[in-house]
Amino acid sequence: MTLTSDINAQLGTPAIGLASVVIASGARTQLPSILERLPHSAHVAVLMDDRPYYTSQGKPFKSALIDAIATGRTIHTTVLTGNVHADEPTVATARAGCANADAVVTIGSGTLCDIGKVAAGEKPHIVVQTAASVNGFADDQSVLLVKGVKRTAASTWPHTLLIDEDVLAGAPQILNRSGLGDMISMFTAPADWYLSSFFAMDRGFSADAATMTRRYGDSLLRIAGGVGQSVPADLATLAKFVTLSGLSMGAAGQTSPSSGMEHTVSHMLDMAHGAQNRPNAHHGEQVGVATVLVSLLWRRTLRRIASNSLPPLTLPSPDEAQRAVYTAFSWMDQAGEVAGECWSDYAKKLQHLDHINAAYRLQRALENWGDHAATLNSLLEQPERIVGALRESGSPLRFSELSHPATAQTVTWALANCHLMRNRFTIADLAFLTGTWTAEDVADVLEEAAQVGAGA
Template structure:
């Protein structure tokens, strides 16, 4: 890009910028993400970046908070460069955070400028998700100005949005460029820094779940993508030591890890490398907060708590003897009938229940015929599954890392009740057609017992 100096913080990202390559997994991996600007005063480069990419009028999207942090500055530099723009500022709620739902998306659509030829989101979580999805459905390129390293979707091509009271992952437009001012990123509240780190630490469980599904269901798995994600996790573990003091180098390392996570999702074509059972917990709890009218909790914060719980399941699996598969098969007729399951889904998912039931009718995750097929594979490959479980980090290790970052560690830290935790472990898996440790434990008839033990260990009596 002529006339611009792009600051790269590490060689770990550079090989993947605007890349396409044939992988040993048999697929071609592609990423449109081309420019990573991480330097003091980075927002000042917005005008030259837009013009050098061939665009003339951006549509800026922010919320009340992110507009103050970086939106005003973005508008000012565009004015100074005589670049016309349209700016829409979503009003942040008095309590909690803005939700990435139909209402917010409708607000963006109603303020849309058809003459704008590039979408620019100013924010990291909700605003990023909304902007890249709006970019996707309107067929325009996308650029992101990040304001905090708080989640792993900075450069991904998917957007988790709330639709009809359900958390649904939609295809979205990955950004052509990411602009980060380290001073802005490091000034973010510690809870946001910790949330970003916790979101990446959740990849320990994601990668286990992905490999587990590869073993049980022969799901596509790529060692190259998994390796990229492991690099992100390793970097995050390094950064956690300095986040509590808002150390600029630690924030830089964390931001880079978040970018790598997004690139891994782009290469995969979906969120599989970055979202497993820990995300099912987070999404379930988020839905309950919405139903109850309770202020939202940062996504990464919930993922961190969910990671501790799901790694505990892997740790328990590692201690298990080989199940009595004959007994498991004999007990299949005594499992809850579909009508009983639907009653529980209505109880747990309330207004979102019909979407969950429709997914099950399509995916048939809990169908006896599919269960029998999986049980045969699980029995035949038990040693491999057991070895995978033994490779999992100890839940206590992640708990200690979260503790050092002054992050939430257990459900009660963010107001999640025992009942919601028990339900999320038993029924959180119904949110996605995605095989994880939760489905495995259900397959072998151990999920209800595991839920009781996890609640007993990690939840208060109330």
Template sequence: MTLRYDPANGEAFWSAISRIPGCPGIGPDMIIEPMIFESGALYKLPEVLCRAGADPEQHLLVVMDPTLMRRGKESLKPLAIQVLKDAGWKPEKLELKPGPGGQLHTDLDQIGTVKARMNSGSAVVSIGSGTVTDITKQACFDFEQKTGSRLTYVACPTANSVGAYTSNVASVFIRGVKRSIPSRLPDALVYDLETLRDAPYAMTVAGAGDMLVGFVTFPDWLIANRLGMDPSYSEFPQTLVGKPDEIFLENAGSIREGSPEGVAVLAKFIAAAVLGISVLHASTPLSGYEHIISHLIDQQAEAQGSPVAMHGTQVILAAMVVGEAYRYFLSDFDPSRVRPDRCYPDENAIKQRIEKTFSHIDPSGGAAAECWSEYR
């Protein structure tokens, strides 16, 4: 089964999804063109940069982390740099350094490191998965907000692990709290199928998990709408991706085996699904309570300097907990036992509950204060 709306189809894709009922309109800042999902796509990176509006005479900043990545028998990142040099570009490599826990996190310091290497004449390439992409796109966004200069930015995903590549939101640690903040989209995307194929299998599993949370996120969103808490509910993102259960079941074997067809269909599904929420400017279609659970796990790991599991793995496991809550709600819930006073405590009670919850994560109280600032 192929996707009804294929993001590899360029202008035809954007024209088609703009006619889906519920689409709020697609402005020029939403268009990612081209999005290439091909074998050997890495070798088209110089061409894609030019199509996106960059020029070989420009300063080209290439952002990556120190993780060794293989593409067949070659080392991916040196190969990408060489491809650019062979085409006449002069790439400046920026290798981000992990924090004290040995992992790279999307935080203000890392974003500032990237932004400090930019100037108004820069073009930018990121080579990495979710964290490198979020850091880079947020640095580009912040640079534009500060200077008014929009830099050409091309992302080269290195794993089918997460939806950051087509999201106009970034998940950033701010004062110990992981927050989703407005960001920007890449101008173009280069999905090299060999690179995605050779990523660790656990990352592919995480990418599938990140998409399969829809079985609890859409009910969350619909209930919020029916209760008058969120008027933005729309069938648009569901129509855009079709029937995930059928798509994943039909393609499970090829995805697991890493065939070109399986790698491409997963990459396209993730790209299209997350574009759906970017167009709506709302993460709710694919981010509900299960993401809150995952973010708390991330925050605790950050505070303790411990490694974290992959985002998609965490959220799909958390979605199973949420699914059990729905099972209870549908089969065992007794409305007569609801205590409205417990559902709607006063401001002081809520503040105390937040402080107690976050004290296990950050004894200093900083994370609780940051979280409370959002509620006030």
């Protein structure tokens, strides 16, 4: 199954830098022939972690895969050990391991792929995907830890993605359920992106990129149970959706088609757990639960708009905003680097909103709300349906049910302060700047989530 030419045709431009995506049983066996077709592949760097990976038949395959490409080549293997994070020392290690290679092969899941996309640079980079766990394989961006803060950085496109259905079916169920959770962000992230266009942020809104995966929303909800049970056909469909989502982000030149407030909440939890020396849950697990809460906040906000009860937008003064950022993040490290990094990004957002007269722009949008409401309703989904899909797949519905649970206090902190983390505009920003994201509002959304079976 090849996707890139179809996407380029849909967008009317050769926007995708990925040469090919192969989703098939036995796809990993194509790796030797792909390397042979490259102009140079005498020296191959292999990047992986120290975890075992198995096919659906229970057979480990990493060693066999490396042996299959070793004939006539020099193979340099870099093994990242333990709980791998895409932080600066780890990325530096990967860069060093790939420095003298003609081509790079990454065997692993989302974080490994993000590291590999940076370490490979302009070298051909072939990714053997070991789970349908996240949507970040098929784009030219990587989520990295910069001064303790999750940041999206430009990287390079993989040359080829090899997505083996036998490997997906052999992956731990929690990883593929995580991929479902990451994809469930399609029910809120495109709406956040559309909202940001009111304020001339996030490089503008593209309906084509926003709906590239959103149009498969009903199909995603239908396969939720099969994904949870590792049904091969449903995993292959999920892999296609995950890949399309990555391609949409790459084509848009930003993660906005699939990353809004729900992803920011997940990043906040990761940052908090890092500061507390606690392990992180899988990214998609967190995103799935957060999407329920974000959809509830969207519903509350749209009801306020419909009843003409949304307060006017008011920007805080720079001093007020800086105090809020440092209050939210200064506990995370003694040097204050996390707070400083967050303030550097949030200050840019605040300056932009002031420059464009954000209050006036919101007023203009509300005066023509009928057209906007129709678009937003087509992008959003009811939280009850999202909860139903998560429940059917066996995924967590509450942050306390994650593989590494988050405390209610940490969840409340992440929700209340996620808008202060980066220079992106989401529904959390609109709610905060209109005075409808107070501590009481956060508590109310968590209570509503509990009523539909989700939340903290």
